[in-house]
Amino acid sequence: MSFRTVLRRLMAERLAFISLIYLMVLVIVALLAPWITPYDPEQMDVMNMMQPPSKEHWFGTDELGRDIFSRVLMGAETAVKASLFAVLIPLCIGVPIGILSGYIGGIVDDIFMRIIDGIIAIPAIILALGITSALGVNLWNAMIAIGIVFTPQFARLARGQTLQVRSEHYVEAAQITGAGTLWIMARHIIPNIASPLVVQASFNLSIGVLVETTLSFLGMGVQDPDISWGVMIQQAYNMINYNPSMIIYPGIAILLTVLAGNFLGDGLRTALDPKYKMDA
Amino acid sequence: MFFQFLLRRLLYVIPMVFVVTLVVYSLVLLIPGDPVLVLLGENATEEKIAELKRQLGLDKPIIEQYFTWLSNAIQGDLGRSIFTGQSVSEAVAERLAVSLQLVTAAILIAVVVGMTLAILSIYYAGTWIDYVVRFISTLGVAVPHFLFAMFLVVLFSLKLKWLPATGFTSIAESPGGFLRDITLPALSLSLGGIAIITRHLRSSLMEVLDADYIRTAYSKGVSRWQALFGHALRNAMLPVVTTIGLMFGNTLGATVVIETIFAIPGLGQLAVGAILQRDFTMVQGVVLVMFMMVVIINFLTDIVYALLDPRIEY
Numbered sequence A: 001m002s003f004r005t006v007l008r009r010l011m012a013e014r015l016a017f018i019s020l021i022y023l024m025v026l027v028i029v030a031l032l033a034p035w036i037t038p039y040d041p042e043q044m045d046v047m048n049m050m051q052p053p054s055k056e057h058w059f060g061t062d063e064l065g066r067d068i069f070s071r072v073l074m075g076a077e078t079a080v081k082a083s084l085f086a087v088l089i090p091l092c093i094g095v096p097i098g099i100l101s102g103y104i105g106g107i108v109d110d111i112f113m114r115i116i117d118g119i120i121a122i123p124a125i126i127l128a129l130g131i132t133s134a135l136g137v138n139l140w141n142a143m144i145a146i147g148i149v150f151t152p153q154f155a156r157l158a159r160g161q162t163l164q165v166r167s168e169h170y171v172e173a174a175q176i177t178g179a180g181t182l183w184i185m186a187r188h189i190i191p192n193i194a195s196p197l198v199v200q201a202s203f204n205l206s207i208g209v210l211v212e213t214t215l216s217f218l219g220m221g222v223q224d225p226d227i228s229w230g231v232m233i234q235q236a237y238n239m240i241n242y243n244p245s246m247i248i249y250p251g252i253a254i255l256l257t258v259l260a261g262n263f264l265g266d267g268l269r270t271a272l273d274p275k276y277k278m279d280a
Numbered sequence B: 001m002f003f004q005f006l007l008r009r010l011l012y013v014i015p016m017v018f019v020v021t022l023v024v025y026s027l028v029l030l031i032p033g034d035p036v037l038v039l040l041g042e043n044a045t046e047e048k049i050a051e052l053k054r055q056l057g058l059d060k061p062i063i064e065q066y067f068t069w070l071s072n073a074i075q076g077d078l079g080r081s082i083f084t085g086q087s088v089s090e091a092v093a094e095r096l097a098v099s100l101q102l103v104t105a106a107i108l109i110a111v112v113v114g115m116t117l118a119i120l121s122i123y124y125a126g127t128w129i130d131y132v133v134r135f136i137s138t139l140g141v142a143v144p145h146f147l148f149a150m151f152l153v154v155l156f157s158l159k160l161k162w163l164p165a166t167g168f169t170s171i172a173e174s175p176g177g178f179l180r181d182i183t184l185p186a187l188s189l190s191l192g193g194i195a196i197i198t199r200h201l202r203s204s205l206m207e208v209l210d211a212d213y214i215r216t217a218y219s220k221g222v223s224r225w226q227a228l229f230g231h232a233l234r235n236a237m238l239p240v241v242t243t244i245g246l247m248f249g250n251t252l253g254a255t256v257v258i259e260t261i262f263a264i265p266g267l268g269q270l271a272v273g274a275i276l277q278r279d280f281t282m283v284q285g286v287v288l289v290m291f292m293m294v295v296i297i298n299f300l301t302d303i304v305y306a307l308l309d310p311r312i313e314y
Helices: A003-012 A014-036 A068-104 A106-120 A124-135 A139-166 A169-176 A181-217 A229-238 A244-271 B002-029 B035-040 B046-056 B062-074 B088-123 B128-140 B145-159 B175-209 B212-219 B224-261 B267-277 B280-308
Strands: none
Touching: A003 A014, A003 A244, A014 A068, A014 A244, A068 A106, A068 A139, A068 A181, A068 A229, A068 A244, A106 A139, A106 B002, A124 A139, A124 A181, A124 B224, A124 B267, A124 B280, A139 A181, A169 A181, A181 A229, A181 A244, A181 B145, A229 A244, A229 B145, A244 B128, A244 B145, B002 B062, B002 B280, B035 B046, B088 B128, B088 B175, B088 B224, B088 B267, B088 B280, B128 B175, B145 B175, B145 B224, B175 B224, B212 B224, B224 B267, B224 B280, B267 B280
16 A cells, blocks of 8 residues: 555545644644744743733733743644654564564563563553653653553554464465565565554554653653643643633643544544545 | 363463562662662761661562562562551552542443443434534543543632532541542543543444344334343443453553542552652552552453353353
8 A cells, every 4th residue: 555545545534634734733833843932931921920811922821921822832842752752662662572472472472472461451650650750750751651651552563463464375475485584574564564553653642642741740751941731731730729721721732632643543544444445 | 161261361360460560679679769868868877878778678689679579468568668667558558448439430430421422322323412422532532631630620619619629538438528529530530431431332332233133123123222222232331341441450540640639648649659759669569559450350351251241152
């Protein structure tokens, strides 16, 4: 299935396509954030604390007079980083483990799968908290923790797919012609197990943002002065008796980003389905 | 036969428990900042440090420490908090009772509301009710717990002043107080579960309603309502049982957030406190108990599923 075919099918899924565009805009905002924020997001202005939205401050100001719009834009950078880590670490570590485990089978498979079943049984947030505190609380360690937490799931998914593909005729044919294990994995296994992994990766964009904002909200992730939507909500929460509306903007940012990842995943699942029908 | 099935499941769980306890134990040792130094202060003498390490058993090889800890844990002794000296088993048991009340309430809400929504959306398929339900189930998985919790606090505590924003009363103490205090936190915890159960039951019901035996039932003159409740629901619930079981782990994990927001003295709050304080015996105990709870619930889910599905052979 060519990239162009997938893209054409994805464009037919309206929500998924809008989500893809939203996520691309988010990445651009994240890259350009230091230059496009109307105010310095750290600039305090005690004369203008907790202002309602106005022409000067589109989303108003927070309890220290900082421009909320600028801070939401800067928060996009953290959210995008979290999403990337939540996808890249599981893809780079979990998938190879899963493929090896499924392809080799036997005792190796048994051992890997017991470890993975065990780790999956620890609630994700607890595991992420444990890893962050073990590595030290800061932005990068939170990202690494998020990546590690979702590695076992990708390993399990890749293993299941590999088990199916391994017994296909084309893999057996390659084995008979004397192709090496690595060659078979790269040429025959990976391309044929990629679709479900891509779909899961898209959902993980959302989960990454959810876990990052939750860790940051608890004070176990991104720390002030680094900006995260989770930190913004935590600070707004302290002011909830005075001005609950400060929660709205970072809250909507989180919601839209998570929804976009989910819709994109749904759309990709349809677009990558081998039984895809144009009118379905 | 059934006994053999149970035994097989148990044999499968044991190596898993072994691996995870080892992971939990060594993970905690990675926590930076020597707990002994934290306890004694930076100016402690060498002898004092060595003395305390010996007392805490930290001078022995890690693998030996692990087996000592594990054999004690099996006997219900999880050591003592290195800060307060409190027994970890006692602290964890006390907190677990609170968290389990919260989690059970949340899952009950998720099951009742989720099932109702799914049935409504199927019965009124294609109408605005169906669309509202699908909107809720899409939104429900995208809202972080803390955000929904705050929304509820702002609406029901600050604006309407109906329910308190913090506190906890055990159900054994006062059922009325329990209901008053648990409603907001349990609702906040249940949103994701509501969305997931609605989705799964809805798609499962759609599949079942398409089956031949439902068509047969219709041709015999059964009403839509009867077909749904008398025939479809029981079979459609099967896959949802597994979903409910799997939800438990996530819900238990999310107590970390909800208990912090609502100041509920449960396991989640204990976990956050212990991690921030680097109270490593406490962290080990809390994570171990959370993990064991998940393992036990998964085990029970498997059994319930096997009992409900007549097609499964043990």
